[in-house]
Amino acid sequence: EDQVTQSPEALRLQEGESSSLNCSYTVSGLRGLFWYRQDPGKGPEFLFTLYSAGEEKEKERLKATLTKKESFLHITAPKPEDSATYLCAVRAYNNAGNMLTFGGGTRLMVKP
């Protein structure tokens, strides 16, 4: 069974204080690992897809990396508007259709 665990559950940062969010996964044949941002009461917003170990993707202050067992979302010099829940999900080759398995998310709060 595919499993995704995210840590920490919650993270408080001061504006400008860089940090990393962790996503550990167990999957039988990774087809892709995804990062989403979710604001309260809204649907997840797509950020990145990573396909293989060693791959990196960047967007503004965010950088996602992937190893064979985990992924990191690095946030450089965060701003208050980066406050949100960040979700990690995996899709396996043997999953029915496009099924995604999500972690519980990391709630990020950035104080000015």
Add this chain to the structure above:
Amino acid sequence: ETGVTQSPTHLIKTRGQQVTLRCSSQSGHNTVSWYQQALGQGPQFIFQYYREEENGRGNFPPRFSGLQFPNYSSELNVNALELDDSALYLCASPSKGPGIEQFFGPGTRLTVL
């Protein structure tokens, strides 16, 4: 803007009732997936429809059912509502491009009293 819309935005029902939630995608993609997200948790896969047929289901009982129409809009139906069905219900459609990512709608917040 993902091009995925859902209705209604909010819904309040009582235990034992039935509910229908709706989803449509501007892209007209022939695949749609539904997820349930309880408060403080990650989304959980309910099922997927491809060309109007269910082709994958998560760990949800048969009282969760769906439909996909020829215009590729979709419905999620839940019968005999239970208190634990209170959640944000999300539908998702695949990327129009070469990527395999899913794009989510804004969700329907269902409260069961």
